[in-house]
Amino acid sequence: MSTPRSAGPVACFLDQLHPLPKLIVCLIWLVAAIMVFDARFQAITIILAAVALMLFSRFSVWLVLGLMVPFALFGAGFLTTSILFRDGSDFADKMAAEAPFVSEGVSAGIVLFLRAIACGMVSALFTLTTDPGDLVKALMKNWRLSPRIGYALFSALNLVPDLASEAQQIRLARAMKRGRLPRRIPGLAEGFSLMLPLLAFAIRRASRAAIAMEARGLSRDGPRTILGAPVLARRDGVFAALALALLAVALVQVWLFR
Amino acid sequence: MPGALPAPDQGCVAAWRGVTVRYPHQPRDAVGPVTLDLAPGEHLLLLGPSGAGKSTLLDTLTGLVPNVIPAALDGGITALGSDPASRTPAGWSRDIARHFQDADQTLCGMRVEDEIAFALENQGLDPGAIQERVAAAMRQVGINAAWRERRTTTLSGGERQLVALAATLAQASRVLLVDEPTSHLAPLAAGRLHHLLMTRxxxxSVLIVDHRLDGLITAIDRVAVLGRDGRIMVEGQPAALFRSHAAELDAAGVWRPLASQIDTALAAMGVAPPRPPANIADVMTHLTALDRTGQTRARQALEPLVAAALPSGPGPEPGARTVAARLCGADCAPFLGPVVLRNVDLTIMRGEILGILGANGAGKSTLGLSLAGLLRLKAGSRDGAAGGVAFQNPESQFVSGSVREEVEAALAAPGSKARPGAVETVLAGWGLGHAASQHPFELSHGQKRRLALATLTAGGRWPLLVLDEPMAGLDAASAASLAARIEALAAEGHAIALITHDMDLALRLCRRSVVVGEGGIMADAATTDVMADPALLARAGLAPPVFKPVLDWFGEAAP
Structure with missing residues (x-):
């Protein structure tokens, strides 16, 4: 997803950050969300990610709530499994009992449910506020990622909006054949029927991108200039310090009130 | 390698000797055997009907075929005196820049400035030099500075073509291989791009494939024409070749510049210029220099061309027509996108062909989709039956596994099968009989467009048809056939909205046109009036039809 660089400095603070410190912070927070088996910690993670997306990027309350839906559906699977098949959730119960920050009385199912949303929101925070091009350039420049792998990753990251755009075209063509307007959001049956043509598009898009990059000189040999790679700034330090301090406070709170 | 063929000339920047290419699982060669040279500093135009193998031939020079695109290649090729296999395809990009027919094949989905810089970064150039070249290419091509940070996938088809051309020009390579660079561009942008590509x-050296010849031909040194069998039909100096091989080229469905068509007509009456004209300016110089007798004969010679350049027949009586679709105070926006056209009032009648004209990115496709009822209006209302749309990218319309199945699905009424023999009739009518068993995505660009139009018109389902740049990528024979079909559909009572950058086509088919730009409808008038308003055309990024000076002369020379 492209970054709205023309927006105000506060409104797109997250979008302007260097991708690598943001990636490290998000990874640390993801590890904490996986390790800490406590509903309050997961809830804090969700709230902080949601507030950050609303205050320091361009997302409305409704969009953030909408973002949570797929993660909530995924997490609901854990919750129902935990409730309906208690024998099957021994491992989770054991995890809950052994976890250092666990709060007694909180169902393992609820923790798993919230953890799915928390991990999803942290991932969404990173992917939705990071330009794929900037990430690839930063990885190539700072972590010496091979350009071939970097641009393959770039194509993969860009595939999501491209698939959405192609899906719209296909839906318009089908709507024309049916003789009625497409629904704003495709139903389940329409969604499934789009999968095969979109898979074909993805394969075609990938092969065209490979040919285009080869024709324009992308190779593994020789030096390559990286133009416009993100540069570390003071705001990256501020973000990392603030995010890690918040993580520490959340962990301590959970520990103190366990 | 055939031993009888002479060795490639080491002085040539590119040479093909008896080259044939066959793609896997195909019964015949995609191109060849071809023997062709490109001399240093030469501007060579490669013409041919769609599917003749022009793009394939270009892909062989840097080894994209067969190293990246698998194919069996026979014959000898040299690129800058070396075997293409001596480097990887990527290794050739420093010296040979390739612009593909479909802008999406040239672009990689990055932001505009990253796209233009990509090849230069791969060459390891100094960042300052790259930035200078990117800025210069954007300026030359006329890319709006506000696009720098936009992803190319968010641009219109024509805008993407501009970025792809800027990326190709920024490479400043010794050899440019350019495939249909202006097919989706508005006239002013196309003229500017032709000028840039052809400036010495x-x-x-430049090897260019293009169907849009007027404005290009004067900068071409030599023309080579591929026939339908994939072999070189003729080659030579442009104006002379178009005069001496006019009948063969027409029979093969190859485009000729308008000046050449006029030359043929004048020759039939014995009043052709001594030297074949290269462009309309040459034609006009000749016509105005003719004596009275000569001018009379020239008028007689040009009468059929003038008649063909304007809509035929008187057209339906305004009172006898019914409304096919109407937009009232409509705010039009792309699917899930912001409003691009405000307060649009537009009516299209049954039996009418309406031209939709405008610069790249003006909102023509959005207007067409709104008129067809495929986009929800942000404000205002729409009346009328649903319309069928031939999308700019024909691939969006294909849902079946073969060409035959696509046509079958289009012909069949809901819950029934197509009438026996009907599929074959449609396939033959659109020149797709030989490709019936192929997957639609395996077709050439022109063939894909023909298939999309065949499926749209075959069932006769839609009283309103919106055709979005239907002639782009078509050869002359297919374009002439399509123009005749459009007129026939209108005569049957269909309403046709024709989105086009071809001003001569609009003048010929559309009695009425709307000019889209500046966030709305700039003009809604008779096409002849639109074309006679240079200020309006300039504001909208358009140019008068190439044929207009001849029409004006014809009117002035009337007895």
Whole structure:
């Protein structure tokens, strides 16, 4: 997803950050969300990610709530499994009992449910506020990622909006054949029927991108200039310090009130 | 390698000797055997009907075929005196820049400035030099500075074509291989791009494939024409070749410049200029220099061409027509996108062909989709039956596994099968009989467009048809056939909205046109009036039809 660089400095603070410190912070927070088996910690993670997306990027309350839906559906699977098949959730119960920050009385199912949303929101925070091009350039420049792998990753990251755009075209063509307007959001049956043509598009898009990059000189040999790679700034330090301090406070709170 | 063929000339920047290419699982060669040279500093135009193998031939020079695109290649090729296999395809990009027919094949989905810089970064150039070249290419091509940070996938088809051309020009390579660079561009942008590509640069050779010949031909040194069998039909100096091989080229469905068509007509009456004209300016110089008798004969010679350049017949009586679709105070926006056209009032009648004209990115496709009822209006209302749309990218319309199945699905009424023999009739009518068993995505660009139009018109389902740049990528024979079909559909009572950058086509088919730009409808008038308003055309990024000076002369020379 492209970054709205023309927006105000506060409104797109997250979008302007260097991708690598943001990636490290998000990874640390993801590890904490996986390790800490406590509903309050997961809830804090969700709230902080949601507030950050609303205050320091361009997302409305409704969009953030909408973002949570797929993660909530995924997490609901854990919750129902935990409730309906208690024998099957021994491992989770054991995890809950052994976890250092666990709060007694909180169902393992609820923790798993919230953890799915928390991990999803942290991932969404990173992917939705990071330009794929900037990430690839930063990885190539700072972590010496091979350009071939970097641009393959770039194509993969860009595939999501491209698939959405192609899906719209296909839906318009089908709507024309049916003789009625497409629904704003495709139903389940329409969604499934789009999968095969979109898979074909993805394969075609990938092969065209490979040919285009080869024709324009992308190779593994020789030096390559990286133009416009993100540069570390003071705001990256501020973000990392603030995010890690918040993580520490959340962990301590959970520990103190366990 | 065939031993009888002479060795490639080491002085040529590119040479093909008896080259044939066959793609896997195909019964015949995609191109060849072809023997062709490109001399240093030469501007060579490669023409041919769609599917003749022009793009394939270009892909062989840097080894994209067969190294990246698998195919069996036979014959000898040299690129800058070396075997293409001596480098990887990527290794050739420093010296040979390739612009593909479909802008999406040239672009990689990055932001505009990253796209233009990509090849230069791969060459390891100094960042300052890259930035200078990117800025210069954007300026030359006329890319809005506000696009720098936009992803190319968010641009319109024509805008993407501009970025792809800027990326190709920024490479400043010794050899440019350019495939249909202006097919989706508005006239002013196309003229500017032709000028940029064809401006002589020291040591730069250009091999260009293009159907849009007027404005290009004067900068071409030599033309080579591929026939339907994939072999070189004729080659030579442009104006002379178009005069001496006019009948063969027409029979093969190859485009000729308008000046050449006029030359043929004048020759039939014995009043052709002594030297074949290269462009309309040459034609006009000749016509105005003719004596009275000569002018009378020239008028007689040009009468059929003038008649063909304007809509035929008187057209339906305004009172006898019914409304096919109407937009009232409509705010039009792309699917899930912001409003691009405000307060649009537009009516299209049954039996009418309406031209939709405008610069790249003006909102023509959005207007067409709104008129067809495929986009929800942000404000205002729409009346009328649903319309069928031939999308700019024909691939969006294909849902079946073969060409035959696509046509079958289009012909069949809901819950029934197509009438026996009907599929074959449609396939033959659109020149797709030989490709019936192929997957639609395996077709050439022109063939894909023909298939999309065949499926749209075959069932006769839609009283309103919106055709979005239907002639782009078509050869002359297919374009002439399509123009005749459009007129026939209108005569049957269909309403046709024709989105086009071809001003001569609009003048010929559309009695009425709307000009889209500046966030709304700039003009809604008779096409002849639109074309006679240079200020309006300039504001909208358009140019008068190429044929207009001849029409004006014809009117002035009337007895």
């Amino acid at each position: 640069a020291p040591g730069r």
